[in-house]
Amino acid sequence: MKTLLSLFVLSILCISCNTKKEDTAQKEIAVAEVVEIATPSKATFITETLELTHCESAVYDKNNDVIYASLIGNRKPGNGSIATVGVDGKLINAQFVAGLNDPKGIAITKDKLYVSDVTELVEADLKTGKVLNTYTAEGIEFLNDVAIAPDGAIYVSDTRTSKIYRLDQDGNFDFWLADPKLDNPNGLLIQGDTMYVASWGGAPEGGRVSKFDMNTKKITSVTDIIGNLDGIRPYDKNHLIISDWRSGKVHLMNFDGTTQEVVTVGQSVGDIAYIKEKNLLLLPMNKQSRLLFYELK
Numbered sequence: 548m549k550t551l552l553s554l555f556v557l558s559i560l561c562i563s564c565n566t567k568k569e570d571t572a573q574k575e576i577a578v579a580e581v582v583e584i585a586t587p588s589k590a591t592f593i594t595e596t597l598e599l600t601h602c603e604s605a606v607y608d609k610n611n612d613v614i615y616a617s618l619i620g621n622r623k624p625g626n627g628s629i630a631t632v633g634v635d636g637k638l639i640n641a642q643f644v645a646g647l648n649d650p651k652g653i654a655i656t657k658d659k660l661y662v663s664d665v666t667e668l669v670e671a672d673l674k675t676g677k678v679l680n681t682y683t684a685e686g687i688e689f690l691n692d693v694a695i696a697p698d699g700a701i702y703v704s705d706t707r708t709s710k711i712y713r714l715d716q717d718g719n720f721d722f723w724l725a726d727p728k729l730d731n732p733n734g735l736l737i738q739g740d741t742m743y744v745a746s747w748g749g750a751p752e753g754g755r756v757s758k759f760d761m762n763t764k765k766i767t768s769v770t771d772i773i774g775n776l777d778g779i780r781p782y783d784k785n786h787l788i789i790s791d792w793r794s795g796k797v798h799l800m801n802f803d804g805t806t807q808e809v810v811t812v813g814q815s816v817g818d819i820a821y822i823k824e825k826n827l828l829l830l831p832m833n834k835q836s837r838l839l840f841y842e843l844k
């Protein structure tokens with residue numbers, strides 16, 4: 548009888564032990580799955596477009612399946628341009644918009660292209676590349692990135708003066724916001740009523756990402772200081788992609804301010820673009836005069 552009782556107790560203990568092992572194994576698998584989901588793939592190099600003299604910015608035109616890239620040129624009057632590039636990396640037209648001086652950030656509508664050009668915001672025809680208008684205002688020193696709001700207004704950062712200018716739907720171009728917290732703003736991104744700002748930064752270590760409600764204009768910091776930030780673009784509903792010009796690093800930024808590096812390229816990575824439906828990350832390289840194509844899922 549004692550022997551049978553001992554065997555019964557032993558079998559219960561074995562079953563309990565095995566159950567605990569199975570539970571532990573399942574928990575380990577669950578944790579591994581969470582880590583795998585939380586850790587995005589690293590960017591993988593695909594190709595590059597060469598001979599883009601001091602390439603600074605890139606934007607994708609979904610309707611025409613073409614990429615527009617700003618080329619600063621050799622910093623001679625009229626030497627800058629906007630080039631068109633295929634999604635396969637082949638150069639289509641290096642002088643699609645010609646006669647610019649020092650073009651940087653680009654934004655497009657269905658029929659127009661806007662690009663910052665030193666102290667002017669240039670408006671060009673998206674089909675022909677012909678310059679239609681130029682806009683400027685007193686006090687502008689160094690226009691940089693361009694962003695379009697849902698209502699059609701065009702916003703452009705002035706990095707040197709820590710200001711933002713706006714072109715409204717009636718064609719009025721003027722100062723819109725000045726705040727030291729903009730901290731030498733470079734990249735601009737508008738999502739709904741929120742504007743995200745990637746700052747070059749006035750401190751030696753660089754700047755950070757900030758955001759503000761475009762109605763109240765109250766600015767709050769999203770990240771700590773990261774570096775000399777340039778581009779800022781959407782990645783998915785939980786992340787943005789930002790580029791650090793100085794270090795050559797590209798990060799995924801969570802909306803809580805945490806960041807994760809996805810690729811490091813040479814110094815001078817500029818105003819980046821991400822084509823979600825193609826898993827394609829575009830990295831303009833200023834010093835290297837090329838546009839890099841990476842796969843990023």
